[in-house]
Every structure is written in structure tokens, then in C-alpha cells.
Amino acid sequence: MTRFAPLPQPITASGEPRRVGVEIELGGLDEAHVARLCAETLGGQAVQDDSHIWTVQDSSLGKLEVYLDIFLRKANKTKLRDLALDLGREVVPVEIVTEPLDIEGLAQLDHLNTVLRKAGALGTGAGWVFGFGVHLNVQIASDSDADILRPLLAYALIEDWLRASSPIDESRRILPFTYPYPTDFVRALIGLGPDGTAQKAMDLYLQHTPSRNRGLDMLPIFAHFWPDRIAEAISDKTSARPTFHFRLPDCLIDDPAWSLAQEWQRWVTVERVAADDALLARLCREWQDDHGMVTLTRGSWAARCGDILRAAGLDMAGLPG
Template sequence: MSDATPAFAPLPRADAADGSPRRVGVEIELGGLSEARVAKIAQQAFGGTLARGSGPSWKLEDSPVGALDIYLDTSLRKSEKSALRDAAMALGRDIIPVEIVTEPLDLDGLARLNRLLPHLRDGGARGSSAGLVLGFGVHFNVQIASDSMEDIRRPLTAYALLEDWLRAAMPIDDTRRILPFTAPYPTTFVRALLALPENAPLAELVDLYVQHNPTRNRGLDMLPLFKHLAPDHLASVQTEATSARPTFHFRLPDCRIDEPDWSLLTEWQRWLLVERLAEDPRLLAAMGRVWQAAHGPVTLSRRTWAQRCGDLLIGAGLAEEPIT
């Protein structure tokens, strides 16, 4: 494979609290190929040892990006094998994605993983825009800088303020707008988040989030992180399928793997902007004040704030073009 891959820009806070580089786990959902075909293409691209798991799953080990889990993304794959299970999976293959899941990667690992995409595209992989019910996405599990209140609160607040702009300036595919995967934060939550006292404990932030977002269906899903940090505060939420991990689970980005100009780098830019805003407390506070002034008791249009947010980002040098 060619090494001519654009570098992934580092996070503003590149290291974790222990001094080690922050890492990012990646999940890529795609259609058009079976899990066995995806696994074979990955092995051809990377080398490594391929092993079949139980059910519709494969594992590639000893590759340049570590281990890759590749499977049909359905709970049925964990069911006991039967003719009924296999028939149900066969019927759903047109809309159930195959998922590629990585180990936590450094920036070089992200760049290497990115080189797999053209091989999958050439093999017939399809993304969200290939069908009306294909809500395929890319998820980044970004390691937190630390478990301090501010290192959790500021990125969450930055995303909450940026979300309408991200959805307007870098639109996700229409299929993912209507399917129950990445609903925006309620404005009632954003308002309450901005009103949270500066000295509030982490537990209060967790309770506030769960009150307004008792679901995984968010562009930034905080439940895995909060299950890691404060599991006792998630009792009201069904979290059996939520694995606790010290990461921001960023699930807004699309998978547009069948589009030649698309790459993981495109989606990485979204999260970089979130963290860049989070690392500018003065701009973050100013944007919060403008958000509050722009929102009355009822939000009639998110686009108005998206345009205002874009103007603020352009003024701060974090964005280049206004929303038209």
C-alpha cells in the first residue's frame, strides 16, 4: 500500500493524564460486502492472521493496526446457531451493516486504517447514501484527557454548542437524519448544561445528562463514559448493552465509503473542532452566552443558531465558510 496518506492532526490535548498519547478506537459500518469478504480484503491489504469466530464474525490479528474485529452488526450473531437464526440474518443482510472495530489507535494507526478504505470501496463496499434505510456511520471512541470534571464537561459543552452547526455545515446523510441513531441533544439539555454551576460535581453532570438523554441515540453518546465514571448514577437507564469505557463515544459521522473523496480524515475534522473549542474557555463561555441569548423558551429553528455559531467560529479562525 502507498504511504501517501494525509496525516491526522493531533488533538489539542495530545496526551492523557499519565503522559501517554491519547488513543482512538474506530468503528466503521458498511454494506455491500459480507463480513467474510471484508475480512479477506483487510487481510490482503494489511497481512496478518485471519480467524473465523462463532457466527458471522472474523478476527484479523497481527496487522499494522493491531487486531480488527469484523462482524455482521446484529445481536442475532450471538444467538445459538439454528436454521431460523440463519434465515433471519439472511433476510436482513441488505440493511444490517458489517462492522469493523479496531483496538485503540494512535494517529499513525488512524492513518494506516484510512488506507483500507479504497480497498473496500474497490471491492464494492457501500455507505449511507446507497439506500434509503442504510444509516451506516463511523464511530470514534476518543480517550478522555483525564477524568476531571472540566475535561469531561468542556468537550461535552463544546459539542452541545457546535452540534447544530456540524449538522448544517457538514451534513450527515438524509438516511441518518430519519433513522434512530444520532438524534441531536434536546435544547432543554443544552440550556441546563450551560446553567450548571462551575463548582458542580461530576455526579451532578451525569445526573443531568441522563435526565435529558436516557438513550444511546445521540451524536455524542456519553453513556459509556458515564458508566465508567459513575455507574451508580445510570440505574434509570437500560445500559446492559453499554460497555463502560473512558472515551467520548462520537457517533455522528457518516460512512460514505463508496464516495472517492471521503475518508476517515474528513470525519476526524469534526471531533478536532469540538476539542479545539473545548480548549478555548473564553470562546466557549462567549459562545454559551450567545446561545442563551439566541434561544427563547421554545426553539423553533436550529438553523438560525447554526448560522450564528458559524459566524462565531469564522471570527475565531476555527471555520472558513458561512452556512448558505
């Protein structure tokens, strides 16, 4: 799959195309090599800002950041810090971070992935300690309650199917970065319903899952609208921005059959569910019926959810049924 499908709501309330920032984690190449390949493929100039931090200026995708993805890169520069970074290279990914892109930009980025693969880039399945992912920061359509709450509810309802139909690598399952939503949170969201308020959804999120380590991290959106509330409740620093931070997808950059478009399609499926009133209502009812008062297993719902989505014509959304 190479075509990037449009979102059901491709335009923001202000009339501009919705954009998506992308973060790609990979191994096999150092950050200098990655930065130079970015510049060769997309134009611009690769500039070394620090021993392990590069930027690509004036590329066809704007500014790209390329760095070793570890907290030490932000520490004061010392020989000890640089040694620690070098020693961590075998397990710490190099990360490419883009500016917000349109659909055409996503296609260019997918071509860059092909270039990186041919140069020896490795994805999450290349080693048991690799837990590399792709993060999509999808701009919200508007600041209305519906455009924040409904995609969150849709994702919560179909998350088990997303995970079952395209399982994430074992190396990422044992890491804490993409845990599934607790079923008590899903149950509470269903109780709130698609016509609830985004602020109430935030309250439920902070009550049941006050963490960034979820397949869909909502804290950036909540911090954008209610910064004081999030700062009070969350000790970790949260980058406030009006985007859905979709953390679930693996990076399989070394697999020729893999495409960034496949991971994009997973999010498009979430928004297609969110835009369908009847489907969203049916999923809410059947989730409650499947789980009962106490959730004993999530596997049965994943299969049942897949049947419902197939019946709604969403089985061709780029994921196996």
C-alpha cells in the same frame, strides 16, 4: 483531506498518547470478504469465529473484529438464526471494530477504507435503507471534571452547526441512533457552566436525555465512573469505557472524496472549542441570546454559530462554513 490533526490535548494525564477506537459500518461486501481484505492490507490472519463473525489477528492495527452488525449474531447458533442473518444482509451493515489507535493507526485505517471502496464497499448514501455510520471512541485526556464536561459542553453548543455544515444522510436522520441533544439539556449544561462537575453533568444527562441514541453518547464515560448509577437509570446495557462515543459521522466509504480524517477533524474541532475559555463563554452567551426562553428553531443558531467559529479561526477545521 488525509492528514489527521492532533488533539489540543494529545497526551493523557499518565503521559501516554490518547487513542481512539473506530467502528465503521458498510454495505456491499460480506463480512468474510471484508475480513480477508483487512488481512491482505494490514497483515495478520483472518479467522472465522462463527458464520457471520470474523476476527483479524496480529494486523498492524492489532486485532480487528468484523461482523454483521445485528443483535442476532449473539444468539445461540442455529440454522434459523443463520437464515435470519442472511436475509438481513441487504439492510444490516458489516461492521469493522478496531482496538484503540494512535494517529498513525488512523491513517492506516483510512488506507484500508480506500481498499474497501475499490472492492465495492457501499456507504450510507448508497440506498434509502442504509444508515451506516462511523463511530469514534476518543479516549478522555484525564478523569478530571474539566476534561469530561468541557468537550460535552462544546459539542452541545456547536452540534447544530456540525449537522448543518455537513448534514447526515436522510437514511440516518429517520433512524433513532443519532438524534440531536434536546435544547433543554443544552440550556441546563450552559447553566452548569464549564467549571461544573462531571457528576452533575451526568445527572443532567439522565434527566434530559437518558439515551445512547445521540450524536455524542456520554453513557460509556458515565458508566465507567458511576456504573451503579447508570445501571439503575438505563435499561440498555452500556459498555463502560473512558471514551467519548462520537456517533454523528456518516460512513461515505464509496465516495472517493471522503476520508476518515474529515470525520476525525469534526471531533478535533469540538475539543478546540472546549480548550478555548473565551470562545466557550461567548458561545454560551450567544446561544442563550439566540434561543431566548423558548427555542422555536435551531437553524438560526447553526448559522450564527458558524459565524462565531469563523471569527475564531475555526472555519479551516475541515468543515464548510
